[in-house]
Amino acid sequence: MTDARINDISFQRFLGEDRLMGCRCRACGAQFVPPKPLCSRCHGDDLEWVEFEGRGTLAAFTCIRVVPPTMQPWGYGRDRPYCSGVIELSGGGRVVALIDEVDPTHPETIAVGMPLTVKYLHQGEGPSRKTLLAFKPA
Amino acid sequence: MKRQLGRGVAVVGVGKSPFGMFADRDSKDLFAEAFTRMRASVDRGIDPKDIEALYLGNFSNDFFVRQSHWGPLTSDVIGIVPRAATRTEGACASSSQAFREGVLAIASGFYDIVLVGGLEDMSKRTTEEVAEGLALAASPYEISAGFTFPGVFGAIATAYFARYGANREHLMNVTIKSHDNAKLNPEAQFNVSVRDLMEAKIAGAQKKGKPVPHWDDEKAFLRDPAANPPIAWPMHLFDCCPISDGAACALLVAEEIARSFTDTPLHVVGLGQGSGRGLHAADELTSFEANRYAAKEAYAMSGLTPEDIQFAEVHDCFSIAELIHIEDLGFFKPGQAYKAVEQGATRLDGPMPINTSGGLKCKGHPVGATGIGQICEVWAQLRGTAGARQVPKPDLHFGAAQNLGGTGGTCTFTILERR
Numbered sequence: 001m002t003d004a005r006i007n008d009i010s011f012q013r014f015l016g017e018d019r020l021m022g023c024r025c026r027a028c029g030a031q032f033v034p035p036k037p038l039c040s041r042c043h044g045d046d047l048e049w050v051e052f053e054g055r056g057t058l059a060a061f062t063c064i065r066v067v068p069p070t071m072q073p074w075g076y077g078r079d080r081p082y083c084s085g086v087i088e089l090s091g092g093g094r095v096v097a098l099i100d101e102v103d104p105t106h107p108e109t110i111a112v113g114m115p116l117t118v119k120y121l122h123q124g125e126g127p128s129r130k131t132l133l134a135f136k137p138a
Numbered sequence: 139m140k141r142q143l144g145r146g147v148a149v150v151g152v153g154k155s156p157f158g159m160f161a162d163r164d165s166k167d168l169f170a171e172a173f174t175r176m177r178a179s180v181d182r183g184i185d186p187k188d189i190e191a192l193y194l195g196n197f198s199n200d201f202f203v204r205q206s207h208w209g210p211l212t213s214d215v216i217g218i219v220p221r222a223a224t225r226t227e228g229a230c231a232s233s234s235q236a237f238r239e240g241v242l243a244i245a246s247g248f249y250d251i252v253l254v255g256g257l258e259d260m261s262k263r264t265t266e267e268v269a270e271g272l273a274l275a276a277s278p279y280e281i282s283a284g285f286t287f288p289g290v291f292g293a294i295a296t297a298y299f300a301r302y303g304a305n306r307e308h309l310m311n312v313t314i315k316s317h318d319n320a321k322l323n324p325e326a327q328f329n330v331s332v333r334d335l336m337e338a339k340i341a342g343a344q345k346k347g348k349p350v351p352h353w354d355d356e357k358a359f360l361r362d363p364a365a366n367p368p369i370a371w372p373m374h375l376f377d378c379c380p381i382s383d384g385a386a387c388a389l390l391v392a393e394e395i396a397r398s399f400t401d402t403p404l405h406v407v408g409l410g411q412g413s414g415r416g417l418h419a420a421d422e423l424t425s426f427e428a429n430r431y432a433a434k435e436a437y438a439m440s441g442l443t444p445e446d447i448q449f450a451e452v453h454d455c456f457s458i459a460e461l462i463h464i465e466d467l468g469f470f471k472p473g474q475a476y477k478a479v480e481q482g483a484t485r486l487d488g489p490m491p492i493n494t495s496g497g498l499k500c501k502g503h504p505v506g507a508t509g510i511g512q513i514c515e516v517w518a519q520l521r522g523t524a525g526a527r528q529v530p531k532p533d534l535h536f537g538a539a540q541n542l543g544g545t546g547g548t549c550t551f552t553i554l555e556r557r
Contacts, residue, residue, distance in 0.1 A: 008278065034279055034418070060300075060423050062292030063371035064284060068270040071284045081368075084284045086293055086417050096283040096418050107371040112300035133283065 006035045006047050016131045018120045020052040022093060033093040052089055054118025055138065059094065061085035061112070063104035074123065074132065081105060087116055087135050101136040114138075140438045141409075143245035146393030148403035149554065151180035152514045157384035157502025158327045159261035165199060165208065166215045169257050169385040172507075173216045176253075176387050179517075181400035184389055190249040191222040193240045195233030195256035196506040197543075201271040203259045212257070229275035229543030230455060232256055233386065234411075234509030234550035240390045241406050250395060255387030258506035268381050272505070275544040277416025288370035288378055290417065290545045291456035295372050297423035298458060302473035306372050309457040310360045311479045313376045313499065316454065319486055320496025322527035327380055327502030332356040339365065377457040379497075384504030386511045402521055408436030408538070408553030414546040424473075426546035429466035436538075436551040437468075444468030446536050447553065449490070449519060449529045451512035453542040454497040463540050464492060467551065491529050494519060509550065512539035520556040 004010040006023050011034045014021040022033025028042040033052055038045055064071075065081045076082045083099040100119060102110045115138040123130050153176030155168040177184055192213050200206040209223035226235035233256025240254035260268055269286045276285055285293070299305055313332065320326035321334065330338075336359040343350045353359040360366045366374045389399075396403035412431030414420065421427050437443060444467060452467070454460035461475040469490050470478045478484065484492035495501045495515040498508060516537040518524040534556065541550045 032419075060293035060297035060417070061371075062285070062289040062296065062373070063368070064286055064289045064292075065367075066265060066269055066286065066288065066369050068273055068284075068286055069266060070270065070281065076284075082284055084289055084293070086297070086423065094418050096277075096279050096285065096416070098284055104371075112296055 002049050004049070006049065007037055008034060011035055012131070015120060015133050016122070016129065020054045020095070020118055020133070022050050022052055023047045024050045031093055033089065033095055052093065053091060056087040056089040056116055056135070058099065058110070058112055058114045058116055059086045059088045061099055061110055063107045063110070074121070083110060085135065095133065098132050098134040099136070100134040141435060142439060143241065143406070143409070144247060145245055147241045147244045147390055147406045148393050148396035149388050149406065149513065149517060150391050150396055150399035150403050151176045151184060151389035152387070152510070152517045153177070153179055154325070154386035154507070154511055154514045155384050156325065157382045157504055157507070157511065159381060160383050161261070163383065164203070165257040165259045165383070165385060166211065168383060169212055169255065169387070170215050172255065172385040172387045176389055180389060182398065184399065186217055188251050189218050189221065189253045191224070191243065191252050192218060193224050193226060193236035193243070193252065193254045195226045195228070195236040195509060197227060197229050197232045197258060198271055198274060199257070199259055199506070201274060202263055208257065212255070228548040230453065230503070230505045231509055231541040231543030231548040231550050232506045234541035234552065235548070237388065237510060237513065237552065238409055238411055238550060241409055244390055244392050250392045252390045253387055254390055254510060255385065256507040256510050257385040258504035259383050260381045260504060261383050265381065275547070277418065277545065279418050280416055280545060286370060288373040288456060291458050292370040292373040293417065294423060294462065295458040298461065301424055302476065304476040307357060308476040308480060309372070309377055310357050312454065312457040312460050313360065314356050315479065315485055316493055316497045316499040319494050319527055320500030322525070323496050323501065326496040326500045327382055328496070328500040332359065332376070336365070373456055379455050379499050379503040382502035382504040384502060384507045384511065386507040386514055388510050388513050402556060404517060404520055404554040404556055406552065407555045408440035408442060408551065410434065410436030410439070410551040412549050414549065416545055420546065425462060425466050426542065426549055428546050428549035429463060429540070429542070429551070432549045432551040433467045436553050440553050442536060442553060447538045448531055448534055448536050449492070449494060450538040450540060451493055451495060451497070451515050452540045453508070454493055454499050455503060455542065457499070459542065460492065460497065463542070467540055486527060487530055494524065494527050494529060509539070509541040512541060513552065516554050520554060
């Protein structure tokens with residue numbers, strides 16, 4: 001699929017291309033998302049890229065009001081909380097991501113188990129362009 | 139998996155500084171105070187020149203005060219240069235790692251007398267910066283997804299709620315219990331009950347002629363976002379431990395020389411440490427694999443079961459964490475802790491007192507000092523010097539401390555015995 005080095009740097013670059021990529025161990029079939037440089041099940045190093053569809057359900061979430069400096073450039077702050085969540089992917093595996101298009105000021109409207117689809121938030125241009133992995137209600 | 143020490147190791151002294159936010163104190167003088175208090179706690183005294191090495195836990199003074207390399211800085215403060223000083227870093231479990239390394243160093247036969255300690259200086263930064271600094275101990279994916287520590291534990295709480303049917307009211311039981319214990323602990327950063335805080339707010343409003351709030355009880359107070367604002371749903375202010383500065387240390391010696399320091403040494407009978415993964419790869423969202431591994435290791439070494447442990451300090455960085463730990467350690471079955479807490483099982487006078495010190499929530503959480511801060515409480519309880527918060531059981535022999543670092547990346551479990 002691609003000969004990009006299997007690591008977090010490539011994972012992040014793929015997110016910038018709106019692709020959620022993990023890896024599979026050719027020896028034992030274990031899948032990892034985000035990708036890992038070694039198979040942590042059989043310890044082999046023969047890994048290949050796998051693209052994930054980006055559908056899943058919300059397994060856990062939080063609505064953050066005390067916002068770390070890293071999230072402030074995205075416009076979040078005490079008056080504008082955001083939701084972060086843990087997503088069980090439909091093809092197996094789990095990722096953590098921002099949960100967009102929900103109302104973080106009313107957490108009771110967000111529910112564990114709700115179906116989600118992936119979206120990618122981009123900011124900036126050129127070398128300073130950043131991408132956040134996000135999900136939204138399906 | 140039954141691991142044993144090469145020879146026995148005992149704790150013969152402990153000391154901690156006050157935990158709190160100190161604008162005019164740094165880690166060096168807080169450690170100096172902890173050290174002085176530790177010396178005072180050794181019944182037959184310790185000459186500092188007999189200390190052979192220092193193991194020191196510190197999470198991130200690098201970030202908090204822009205200074206690294208705290209091992210030798212600290213050995214200089216206490217006057218034991220040029221003896222070895224080794225720093226351990228395991229996020230909030232940093233000083234439990236120091237404790238463990240000290241035990242292993244003595245058990246190996248290399249040293250006879252070792253000082254283990256921890257320190258952290260957190261209050262010189264804004265709350266947002268502290269949140270960012272603590273998040274350095276999360277997984278890189280969690281940080282990218284915007285998770286803070288309250289956020290990670292908030293998410294764990296939603297998973298626990300969904301799986302077991304608990305809710306915020308159950309977390310409030312943990313908070314109220316911790317504050318009730320802390321009211322009896324003059325060393326606690328918040329030496330006050332939730333009811334006292336509530337009544338103080340009412341009295342304050344009356345005195346200033348402001349509108350007087352009304353709350354029916356502590357839970358009504360904790361439900362009110364004006365009194366207990368959200369930090370990271372469902373974690374509110376009173377679910378979260380404070381930002382603290384502090385230091386703590388303990389003197390470890392080979393068991394065969396322990397009696398030359400005291401008639402009541404505490405023997406290290408169980409020692410466990412495990413590692414774990416972030417939320418994206420954890421085997422479960424409502425339990426920590428590292429906890430279960432550490433517990434298994436410590437129980438196997440000691441030959442004890444959860445039923446033998448008479449009280450414990452656990453790492454309640456957030457209220458939900460206390461519920462998960464006491465399940466992971468086997469004190470309660472998975473999904474049952476919130477019911478047991480509601481019934482009072484973990485109160486000071488309950489069958490399994492948890493966090494008699496007030497826990498991290500109230501005692502304070504200077505992260506690098508916390509693990510040995512917990513050992514200080516186990517020491518006080520087992521030696522019967524805990525005063526008003528003394529566990530009311532006739533025959534205390536086994537106490538334990540559980541410490542968690544990161545989002546479950548490091549967990550330790552230590553069992554001490556008074557013989």
